[in-house]
Amino acid sequence: MKPQALIAGVHEFPERKTAKSMLEIQALSARAALEDAGLGKKDVDGYFTVAANPGIGPLPIVDYLNLNPKYIDGTTIGGSSFVAHVNHAAAAIAEGRCRVALITYGSTSRSSGVAVGTRERISGDYLDQFEALYGTSTVGLYAMVARRHMHEYGTTSEQLAEIAVATRKHASLNPLALYRDPISVKDVLASPMISAPLHLLDCCVITDGGGALVVVHPDLARDLKKPPVRLLGSAEAIAHTSGGRRDFLVSAAAESGPRALAEAGLSPRDVSMAMIYDSFTITVLVTLEDLGFCKKGQGGAFVSGGRIALGGELPINTDGGGLSSNHPGMRGIFLVVEAVKQLRGECGERQVRDCRVALVHGTGGALGNRHSGATLILGRS
Amino acid sequence: MADYAKPLPEITAESKPFWDACARHELLVQKCRACGTVQYYPRGVCAACWSADVEWTPSAGRGRVYTFTVTYRTQARGFRDELPYVLAWIELEEGVQVMSNIVAVDPAKVAVGLPVRVTFDDVKEGLSIPKFTAA
CATH class of the missing domain: 3.40.47.10 (Thiolase/Chalcone synthase)
Structure with a gap:
């Protein structure tokens, strides 16, 4: 072994x-x-x-x-x-x-004034001539996944906003977080539309x-x-345009999540808290579905009613996430930092009670064309 | 036509037949002679089986909006001066998805499933960029 x-x-x-x-x-x-x-x-x-x-x-x-x-x-x-x-x-x-x-x-x-989400998304490779000509931005690529999810499953902007609201609540308990004033679903919906259906407060901060x-x-x-902290399981996967035949509602987490959990010999029910990459609210919703916390299409209902907030069934992003605490462009490292601190019981006011198993899932790239997914299952000593 | 401020494609030998066809207002996809798979974006090998024996085949240029976003804020060249605009994935009748813009349609009228057809933006002599509009 x-x-x-x-x-x-x-x-x-x-x-x-x-x-x-x-x-x-x-x-x-x-x-x-x-x-x-x-x-x-x-x-x-x-x-x-x-x-x-x-x-x-x-x-x-x-x-x-x-x-x-x-x-x-x-x-x-x-x-x-x-x-x-x-x-x-x-x-x-x-x-x-x-x-x-x-x-x-x-x-x-x-x-440095980098507009991480709204800048022109050009990678300098062969693929640009089929994508980058069309005003493609990071937020636009994620917004297209949100739109499709709404079409297929009736997911609403209010449900996406629930993710931003719960995350801000957590940020209010983190002295280091960029934004700490509580927000409501109404505030998210009233914030400027960036790339529909994603509003400003559906997007991560830039730090x-x-x-x-x-x-x-x-x-x-x-x-x-x-x-x-023990690494109980880990896995990674890539999801891409697949030759032009892609179900953009299924992320790489659908592959890396089950493999990491299987290695740990655990199921989503065993997870005390999760750190889910939150570039945008839709990222969280799709990832939670693909990791098996709820069925595909039921993410909207799952994130509602305080389930993902501290005190709920599955607290996520207890540091305030990319949506409210920090996002310098590549947030994955902070997911691991917070999960480790939770498992050690070092989180003070935002501590998850009896935190035994934490799941970390990073998404890199964009859900709307190509991205990576990496999952870790962490356990306390 | 001379003041097209949006990004232009960097055409290579691999993609030249595609862009030459666009200049003739024809949208091409590819079909693998080995396994029969139709693919987009075009490339030197079949994405399904890696055979290099792929042929260019005309698309009817018709399809439906698979998903889209109306963008209100962007830094993207050219587009930042034309807000809002519609970025979309279109599913062609041939079964493959194409990223493009939906043009000459009120953004409020764009919906998933909207029937669309290709239209070409003639940006300069010998270069036309495929976009889509309501069919």
Whole structure:
């Protein structure tokens, strides 16, 4: 049986707008996450991050951090990347390629004025000539999935708004969150329409930010400062245009979720809380369906009536999510940070009671053309 | 026609037959000679079986709106000056989905299932971009 990787340390960079560089954010986060684990720079022998620099991926940040890893991974599949990195780190650890894997992220989207959701979506590849000519934006691609979901299943804007409202309620309990004033369904519907049917408050915020994770071999359990979180299951998948025959209402979570749960030997009923990538409200609704928390098409009813808020049946995004706390462009790392803190019981006012199992699901790219999904099942010690 | 401010395609040898056909106001899809699968967007191999033996075949240019969004805010070149506009996935009669704009229709009248037909935006000599309008 393969050794079960542990998440030993986590850190979320606290600022939402910063004068620091994306490299500095990562260095400070790396140091803090290693401190959280009771480890140090010299212990790191595996390094994982996204390719901020096309062509050479992690080389500049490895140089800046002055690391000499034995194992390097620059997998870049959108905002889910850091969730996938945990899966990859666990595999590398199981194979004996490294023992202390450091995962970092840093971004200055807000201070650089990047319009993450509404900018022209051009990737610079062959596919652009069939998509990017048409005013394609990230929010537009997700909005098309929302529209189709409404058509097929009668999902309403009010139901989508419930997700934003519950998430804001959680943000009000997180001192670091960008927006903390409670909002109502009416507020969401009254906010400006960006790309119908998605309103401004259906969309994630734009912030600076970053963070770090430390994933280690189980042999190190006794050397750690805090009780580590166990990685019980992990999986990833890609969903794309499929040659022109795609059911855009089924996301990659429909594949990665069941595989990760099966590896953990658990079902959605065993999950105490979930961290679900919330680029937009529709992302959450489709993902919850695909992970099996409810049947396809019943997401609208599922997210209503406080079920996904603290105190509900399945609290999600207890940090305030991308919708209210932070979203520097690739939010996956924060999903893991919050899930680990919940499992350790460190969340104060927003703590989920008796949190035993957390599910993390990252979505990267866009539901409306192509995206990745990465699922982790985490358990407390 | 000279002031088309929206993005233009970067045409390669792989996609040139598609764009040459657009210039003639003809929409092409592809059919695999090995497994018979019809595909869009066009590419050098069959997406189903990876055979390189794919042939160009004309689409009737008719279909229905699979889904769409009316965009009110964007940074996209050209489009930011023409708000709101409709971005859509269209399902062609040949069974494949095409991303495009729905044009010359009141955005409030666009709906999932709306019958549409291809129309070509002649942006410059030798270059026409396929868009869709109510059939």
